[in-house]
Amino acid sequence: MIERMSNLNRSVSLKQKALSVGSPRVVGSPRITRRSWNSRYVLITIVLGFVLSFFLAICVRYLYVLPSLTQAFQDDSVSHLSSDSSCDIFDGNWVYDYGYPLYNASECPFVEQGFNCLGNGRMDNEYLKWRWKPNNCDIPRFNVEKVLEMFQNKRIVFVGDSMSRTQWESLICLLMTGVEDKKSVYEVNGNKITKQIRFLGVRFSSFNFTIEFFRSVFLVQHSWAPKRGPKRVRSTLKLDKLDDINKEWINSDVIIFNSGQWWVPGKLFGTGCYFQVGNSLKLGLSIGTAFRTAMDTWSSWVDTMINPNKTRVFFRTFEPSHWSNQTLHVCNVTTEPLSETRGKDTSVFSDTIFDVVNNMAVPVSVMHITPLSSFRSDAHVGVWSDKPNMSDCSHWCIPGVPDMWNEVLLFYLLRSYKHTSAK
Numbered sequence: 001m002i003e004r005m006s007n008l009n010r011s012v013s014l015k016q017k018a019l020s021v022g023s024p025r026v027v028g029s030p031r032i033t034r035r036s037w038n039s040r041y042v043l044i045t046i047v048l049g050f051v052l053s054f055f056l057a058i059c060v061r062y063l064y065v066l067p068s069l070t071q072a073f074q075d076d077s078v079s080h081l082s083s084d085s086s087c088d089i090f091d092g093n094w095v096y097d098y099g100y101p102l103y104n105a106s107e108c109p110f111v112e113q114g115f116n117c118l119g120n121g122r123m124d125n126e127y128l129k130w131r132w133k134p135n136n137c138d139i140p141r142f143n144v145e146k147v148l149e150m151f152q153n154k155r156i157v158f159v160g161d162s163m164s165r166t167q168w169e170s171l172i173c174l175l176m177t178g179v180e181d182k183k184s185v186y187e188v189n190g191n192k193i194t195k196q197i198r199f200l201g202v203r204f205s206s207f208n209f210t211i212e213f214f215r216s217v218f219l220v221q222h223s224w225a226p227k228r229g230p231k232r233v234r235s236t237l238k239l240d241k242l243d244d245i246n247k248e249w250i251n252s253d254v255i256i257f258n259s260g261q262w263w264v265p266g267k268l269f270g271t272g273c274y275f276q277v278g279n280s281l282k283l284g285l286s287i288g289t290a291f292r293t294a295m296d297t298w299s300s301w302v303d304t305m306i307n308p309n310k311t312r313v314f315f316r317t318f319e320p321s322h323w324s325n326q327t328l329h330v331c332n333v334t335t336e337p338l339s340e341t342r343g344k345d346t347s348v349f350s351d352t353i354f355d356v357v358n359n360m361a362v363p364v365s366v367m368h369i370t371p372l373s374s375f376r377s378d379a380h381v382g383v384w385s386d387k388p389n390m391s392d393c394s395h396w397c398i399p400g401v402p403d404m405w406n407e408v409l410l411f412y413l414l415r416s417y418k419h420t421s422a423k
């Protein structure tokens with residue numbers, strides 16, 4: 001079940017009231033054909049009188065009712081904007097905003113070097129100054145105190161691939177701007193951020209919360225090949241079994257999943273990794289079907305293992321890349337966002353995620369960041385990574401687009417915790 005924008009009944013009913021006050025539909029020309037002139041005059045007089053007194057009544061209503069309506073709108077303006085049912089926060093565009101970026105990656109110890117583009121020599125910085133603006137509402141400006149308070153005593157968990165790790169790093173850096181004693185924020189095992197590490201947990205000790213990352217690029221179990229399989233099969237993905245570290249994910253307050261980047265022939269068949277369901281190898285299974293099966297496994301795990309009264313569940317959709325030619329590794333990072341998405345605003349992975357989530361018992365919010373990210377050919381790490389001789393049009397600079405993914409996440413969370421007493 002996808003969590004839709006919940007209507008704030010108050011503002012909706014106010015809007016309806018305002019609508020009926022503002023548009024008196026009664027003023028239509030009465031149809032009076034095939035009648036005598038006399039009766040027409042009588043009728044017109046009656047109708048005119050009727051209409052006039054109606055207008056008078058409306059004027060009076062405006063005078064007395066409107067001020068209180070305006071007042072109510074002002075009182076409720078923030079929640080009205082953010083919970084208007086007509087607002088799809090993923091439908092919008094990027095607007096230039098001097099208020100960005102929200103932090104300096106070189107001053108945040110949790111940014112891995114490979115994503116700190118400015119620190120790695122990127123000279124243009126216009127790419128840092130864009131904010132996502134939904135067409136019919138606003139994402140409230142990031143307020144670090146509010147978020148630190150909301151996260152108190154909580155456990156926030158990211159599960160997925162390197163894109164998840166980027167968002168994890170971004171969220172920590174966003175929050176560190178509000179922490180005075182930077183030493184009070186630390187990785188619980190003293191580990192450094194590396195690409196292969198399976199678990200990272202950063203604790204904000206003054207606020208008693210942790211933000212964790214579990215590396216699970218497929219979400220399902222990756223294991224050695226069965227003994228009597230073809231030679232080319234070196235490992236398998238068990239599509240019917242969730243990753244064996246799944247127990248670690250259960251007792252979280254907020255959990256954000258992603259997957260998709262690794263579901264490509266090169267990373268699967270190219271490395272000798274094939275699909276398995278139960279005890280049987282599925283050599284002919286297409287990647288799309290396999291992803292769907294894995295997502296079904298994921299959804300039944302969530303439906304049986306997650307207590308929706310405690311845990312808010314999110315799935316982030318596919319993060320588009322902007323290669324000029326991925327086979328040849330040609331990657332041209334632009335200096336400005338694209339003006340059109342060139343078809344990158346949709347993805348079969350994103351479609352599958354929506355499809356699966358629609359049929360679940362536990363509410364899952366789909367963070368549909370595919371369209372908004374698809375404009376941002378200017379925001380990839382390019383050659384400003386830790387591997388400068390290999391341009392990269394998949395990963396993202398931070399600060400940058402992953403900060404916006406977090407602003408979307410926080411938009412959902414602030415609303416969710418505001419509308420329930422459960423903390």
Ligand SMILES: *[C@@H]1O[C@H](CO)[C@@H](O)[C@H](O)[C@H]1NC(C)=O
Pocket residue numbers: 104105106107
């Ligand atoms: C970010 O911080 C570093 C280290 O403190 C500093 O050298 C650099 O000028 C800062 N960058 C920006 C854009 O403020």
Ligand SMILES: *[C@@H]1O[C@H](CO)[C@@H](O)[C@H](O)[C@H]1NC(C)=O
Pocket residue numbers: 152153154155208
């Ligand atoms: C810290 O948060 C945990 C829940 O994550 C809670 O059980 C514990 O009581 C909190 N500690 C303090 C000192 O508030």
Ligand SMILES: *[C@@H]1O[C@H](CO)[C@@H](O)[C@H](O)[C@H]1NC(C)=O
Pocket residue numbers: 307308309
């Ligand atoms: C969640 O809360 C509702 C209402 O308080 C309750 O009826 C339901 O049993 C709870 N579900 C679980 C899994 O605890």
Ligand SMILES: *[C@@H]1O[C@H](CO)[C@@H](O)[C@H](O)[C@H]1NC(C)=O
Pocket residue numbers: 324325326327328
């Ligand atoms: C990428 O380059 C390869 C090899 O030159 C070529 O066959 C392919 O058509 C190119 N792809 C695109 C999308 O241009």
Ligand SMILES: *[C@@H]1O[C@H](CO)[C@@H](O)[C@H](O)[C@H]1NC(C)=O
Pocket residue numbers: 324330332
């Ligand atoms: C990439 O940029 C370089 C230099 O700006 C340009 O020469 C080249 O044609 C561009 N390639 C593509 C595929 O856009």
Ligand SMILES: *[C@@H]1O[C@H](CO)[C@@H](O)[C@H](O)[C@H]1NC(C)=O
Pocket residue numbers: 389390
């Ligand atoms: C990039 O440079 C590193 C060492 O600096 C080297 O090991 C690697 O092979 C190079 N990669 C490419 C694609 O040139």
